[in-house]
Ligand code: HEC
């Protein structure tokens with residue numbers, strides 16, 4: 001809901017500004033001149049009057065805050081919260097988890113937005129403004145000073161690229177997802193426990209007697225700033241940084257900095273134990289990306305009366321389980337608001353908001 005409203009508002013503002021700034025025919029000359037000015041060594045002027053800071057003050061402060069601390073006036077209503085540029089833990093990048101992103105990653109996020117969050121896409125901003133915004137974002141953290149440029153992970157090695165039929169890729173992806181990487185520690189499993197065991201054994205792992213509770217639901221984990229995030233259930237939740245295979249590959253290979261989502265690029269070169277040949281290869285990262293995309297494509301594309309089968313925000317009231325934690329029965333919701341509910345809760349624990357959700361929640365737990 002927030003994200004839709006934000007989209008309309010920001011689109012309207014962007015339209016106005018685009019109209020105001022793009023009238024003249026000599027526009028491209030103006031554009032490159034302003035980019036040139038921005039990069040000129042007069043840093044103090046740029047910080048306050050440059051194109052980046054002007055655009056930031058116009059479009060971004062409301063959420064990201066004038067100090068870039070992610071605490072703009074709208075931030076308290078948003079979950080996930082706007083990124084804190086002072087900490088510079090950027091989530092979606094083509095660089096290894098923990099490294100600063102490439103400029104291209106930041107401009108892609110600004111242009112495309114992050115689906116399912118308040119961060120809308122700023123497609124109407126001209127490219128030189130996006131470039132200036134990227135530079136401006138970097139002024140909020142000293143992490144960027146004198147950093148050697150990170151190197152993007154290879155993204156041109158998709159072994160399935162030229163095969164039109166992706167059935168094999170998807171089947172391989174299902175095997176690696178469940179039998180090797182155990183993505184279902186946080187994301188749901190999409191197959192039965194015995195089918196997981198078949199994949200485990202096929203990949204030279206021992207079969208398991210026990211699996212976590214609620215194996216077909218996702219688990220929530222806190223990020224480094226204490227905000228609780230659900231690993232998406234690909235059959236119902238949005239992924240944020242793009243549903244194309246390359247974007248899914250990027251998130252899986254590089255991990256999502258500051259969250260529980262690990263980086264996989266270094267774990268994909270496993271030889272067979274007792275024979276020659278590879279058990280797991282870097283190409284299997286692509287297989288998982290195709291598999292995840294196939295799950296996304298099973299998502300219902302409209303809201304139905306069946307509450308268990310529709311888009312819901314990822315922070316829906318569901319028991320929050322740490323990996324390996326045993327669930328306790330959900331607490332009874334009090335019939336009238338208690339003091340606890342009325343308190344301004346700093347920790348923003350997700351609270352069941354109405355009885356529908358509660359019913360849904362109970363049904364989910366019972367399944
Ligand atoms: C309506 C609120 C809102 C506005 C306006 C907004 N953002 Fe965001 N932005 C967010 C939220 C929320 C997130 C965090 C999403 C997440 O964690 O998945 C975010 C995340 C980001 C990120 C981090 C991406 C990453 O990889 O971690 C960047 C960069 C960013 N915004 C840039 C901008 C810029 C530049 C503008 C202005 C043109 C802007 N945002 C305007 C809400 C907003």
Ligand code: HEC
Nearest residue numbers: 181183185186229230231239240241242251259260261288
């Ligand atoms: C330890 C927990 C954990 C494990 C294991 C894990 N993930 Fe994630 N994953 C997360 C969390 C948490 C997020 C959501 C981060 C956020 O909200 O921005 C996520 C997000 C994602 C996304 C969404 C990216 C986007 O654009 O929003 C994809 C795709 C993904 N994971 C794939 C995988 C795959 C494939 C595996 C196994 C190879 C895996 N994950 C293993 C916790 C995990």
